[in-house]
Amino acid sequence: MDNGPMDNGLMDIQVTSGAPGPPSPGCLGPRPGGRAARLLETPTTPRRPPPAPRLGDDTAAHDDHQGLLCALCRHPVTHPRERIVRAGAHEHGRINPAGFSFHLACFAAAPGATAMGPATLEHTWFAGYGWRIALCGGCGEQLGWRFEAPDGDHFFGLIVGRLVAGDAAAT
Secondary structure (H helix, E strand, O other): OOOEEEEOOOOEEEEOOOOOOOOOOOOOOOOOOOHHHHHHOOOOOOOOOOOOOOOOOOHHHHOOOEEEEEOOOOOEEEOHHHEOOEOOEOEEEEEOOOOOEEEEEEEOOOOOEEEEEEEEOOOOOOOOOEEEEEEEOOOOOEEEEEEEOOOOOEEEEEEHHHEEEEEHHHO
8 A cells, every 4th residue: 555655744655555564573462452463464564674864954853842752642752863873874674583574773862762672682673682662651552662782882773754843832
């Protein structure tokens, strides 16, 4: 199903298979009544990730009150000033073992996200970093992953399509 361009307040992306698929092993599974049940659909995305569009450098997104919010419930998640570079880039296209592709952006902190479960190195996308699922602190939607190194270094890889720019002070 092609839903065409999606304006998420950050950039234009093409959604070709509805909600992204499940994460690497360790998925919490579908929540009753939630859209996570669609995470178990057969992948329709290609085996190689499409080139990742860049998050725009618009001045509105860098305003002190403009944060990045959960696209589902508008809970404040992080701020553009928390953007960091990991593995040579701020944004990455990744594919999990089930064949689902994700467009991630890296952030030093995401106070509005909660990391769940123990970290695992299985199928990690960033060498030397274990991962944990990161859920929205407002509604429980999976927003991405928290990546953790044994030395205590950590960062969040958040799914770009699950974030929108918005007024963090108003929520």
